[in-house]
Amino acid sequence: xxxxxxxxxxxxxxxxxxxxxxxxxxxxxxxxxxxxxxxxxxxxxxxxxxxxxxxxxxxxxxxxxxxxxxxxxxxxxxxxxxxxxxxxxxxxxxxxxxxxxxxxxxxxxxxxxxxxxxxxxxxxxxxxxxxxxxxxxxxxxxxxxxxxxxxxxxxxxxxxxxxxxxxxxxxxxxxxxxxxxxxxxxxxxxxxxxxxxxxxxxxxxxxxxxxxxxxxxxxxxxxxxxxxxxxxxxxxxxxxxxxxxxxxxxxx
Numbered sequence: 001x002x003x004x005x006x007x008x009x010x011x012x013x014x015x016x017x018x019x020x021x022x023x024x025x026x027x028x029x030x031x032x033x034x035x036x037x038x039x040x041x042x043x044x045x046x047x048x049x050x051x052x053x054x055x056x057x058x059x060x061x062x063x064x065x066x067x068x069x070x071x072x073x074x075x076x077x078x079x080x081x082x083x084x085x086x087x088x089x090x091x092x093x094x095x096x097x098x099x100x101x102x103x104x105x106x107x108x109x110x111x112x113x114x115x116x117x118x119x120x121x122x123x124x125x126x127x128x129x130x131x132x133x134x135x136x137x138x139x140x141x142x143x144x145x146x147x148x149x150x151x152x153x154x155x156x157x158x159x160x161x162x163x164x165x166x167x168x169x170x171x172x173x174x175x176x177x178x179x180x181x182x183x184x185x186x187x188x189x190x191x192x193x194x195x196x197x198x199x200x201x202x203x204x205x206x207x208x209x210x211x212x213x214x215x216x217x218x219x220x221x222x223x224x225x226x227x228x229x230x231x232x233x234x235x236x237x238x239x240x241x242x243x244x245x246x247x248x249x250x251x252x
Contacts, residue, residue, distance in 0.1 A: 015064075015065040015239055015240070015241040016062070016063065016064055016065075016239065016240045016241050017061075017062070017063040017065070017071075017237055017238065017239045017240075018060070018061065018062055018063075018237070018238050018239075018240070019059075019060065019061040019063070019184075019235045019236065019237040019238075020058075020059070020060055020061075020235055020236050020237075021058075021059045021060075021061070021184075021186070021233040021234060021235025021236075022056055022057070022058060022059075022233060022234060022235065023056070023057045023059065023077075023231055023232060023233030023234070024055075024056065024057065024231060024232055024233070025055060025056065025057035025079040025102070025231060026228070026229045026230055026231040026232060027127070027168075027188060027189065027190070027192065027228035027229060027230075027231040028079070028102060028129065028131075028164065028192075028228070029055065029229075030229060031164075031192075031194055031224065031226060031228075032081070032100070032102070032131060032196075035159075035196060035197060035222045036100060036134040036159055055079065055080075055081050055082075055083075056079065057077050057078070057079035057102075057231070057233070058077065058078050058079070059075055059076065059077040059078075059233065059235070060075070060076050060077075061073055061074065061075040061076070061235075062074050062075075063110065065241075068114065069111060069112055069113060069114075070109075070110070070111060070112075071109075071110045071112065072107070072108070072109055072110070073107070073108045073109075073110055073123075073125075074105070074106070074107050074108075075104075075105075075106045075107075075108070075125075076103075076104070076105055076106075077102075077103070077104040077105075077106070078101070078102070078103055078104075079101070079102045080099070080100075080101045080102075081098065081099065081100040081101070081102075082098070082099050083096070083097075083098040084096070084097050084098070085098075090143070090146045091142065091143055091144055091146065092140075092141070092142055092143065093139070093140070093141045093143065094138065094139070094140050094141075095138065095139050096136060096137070096138050097136070097137040097138075098134075098135070098136050098137075099134075099135050100131070100132055100133070100134040100135070100161070101132040102129055102130070102131050102132065103129070103130050103132075104127055104128060104129040104130070105128045106125050106126060106127045106128065106168070107125070107126055108123050108124060108125035108126070108168075108170070109123050109124055110122070110123035111123050117175055117176045117177070117182075118173070118174070118175055118176075119172075119173070119174045119175075119176070119182075119184075120172075120173055121170075121171070121172040121173070121174070121186075122169070122170065122171050122172070123169075123170060124167065124168070124169060125167070125168040125169075125170055125188065125190070126165070126166070126167055126168070127164070127165060127166055127167075127168055127188075127190070127192070128163075128165050129163065129164040129165065130161065130163060131161040131162050131163070131164060131196055132161045133158055133159065133160055133161045134157075134158070134159040134161065135156065135157070135158050136155075136156070136157040136158075137154070137155070137156050137157075138154070138155040138156075138157075139153075139154055140152075140153045140154075140155070141153075149208055150208065150209065151206070151208055151209065152206065152207045152208040153204060153205070153206045153207075154204070154205045154206075154207075155202065155203070155204045155205075156202070156203050156204075157200065157201070157202045158200070158201045158202075159197060159199070159200045159201075159220055160196075160197055160198035160199055160200075160220075161196060161197075162194065162195050162196025162197055162198075162222075163194075163195055163196070164192055164193065164194045164195070164196065165192070165193055166190050166191050166192035166193055166228075167190050167191055168188050168189065168190030168228075169188075169189060169190055170186055170187060170188045170189075171186065171187050172184055172185065172186035172187070173185055173186075174237060176237075176239070179239065180238060180239045180240065181236075181237070181238060181239075182236075182237045182239075183234070183235070183236055183237070184234070184235055184237055185232070185233065185234050185235075186232070186233050186235075187230050187231070187232055188230065188231040188233075189227075189228055189229070189230045189231065190227070190228055191225070191226075191227055191228075192225070192226055192227075192228050193224075193225050194222065194223065194224045194225075194226070195222075195223050196221075196222050197220045197221045197222045198219070198220070198221055199217055199218070199219060199220065200217065200218050200219075200220040201215070201216075201217045202215065202216055202217075203215045
């Protein structure tokens with residue numbers, strides 16, 4: 001058996017797959033939004049505000065096939081929460097600029113079945129996520145007569161990031177138009193452990209009616225074990241490699 005094992009693992013056609021995908025970051029959005037907010041979560045999300053937001057997750061993956069049905073994958077993902085909200089009336093102006101980045105590195109073991117040009121895949125993944133510091137910047141002005149500014153204030157809130165890890169299951173489907181190019185979709189979900197936050201710091205600077213600065217700092221920590229919501233992604237995939245006879249890789 002020990003003699004046959006290298007042949008079983010490496011005697012098949014060697015293939016490499018590289019992928020680029022776009023997803024909804026669904027596994028982490030709710031947990032991070034529940035913890036990283038100022039005041040209360042709807043304080044800057046009412047109907048009078050104009051906003052633009054970008055919370056998509058971009059991923060790149062590299063996959064190596066031990067056999068036609070067993071492979072290992074390493075996936076690198078990046079999500080940026082960048083929201084900008086504005087509230088404006090003749091007597092008042094307020095805007096919020098929110099930023100936080102998340103980076104994940106996820107090794108996984110994949111099991112797949114290929115039927116003609118269609119591949120169905122599942123497996124186990126270990127997501128390792130670093131959540132960056134959360135920052136919120138607010139500009140606030142009061143203009144009672146629509147002309148004269150009676151209050152002009154800038155506030156910056158910073159909350160420490162943290163680490164999230166766990167174990168995922170995933171299910172994916174890919175369709176290869178040729179033996180090297182295809183498209184696919186994948187759903188990831190699992191059990192995650194979050195250890196985020198440490199300090200929350202706030203600095204407030206006023207220029208009108210008088211110049212003044214105030215700061216304070218409080219503890220704000222969060223530990224949680226939770227089953228995540230599903231994360232859905234769509235991507236493009238490329239395969240490279242050679243068979244033992246140096247021909248192009250083929251599906252079986």
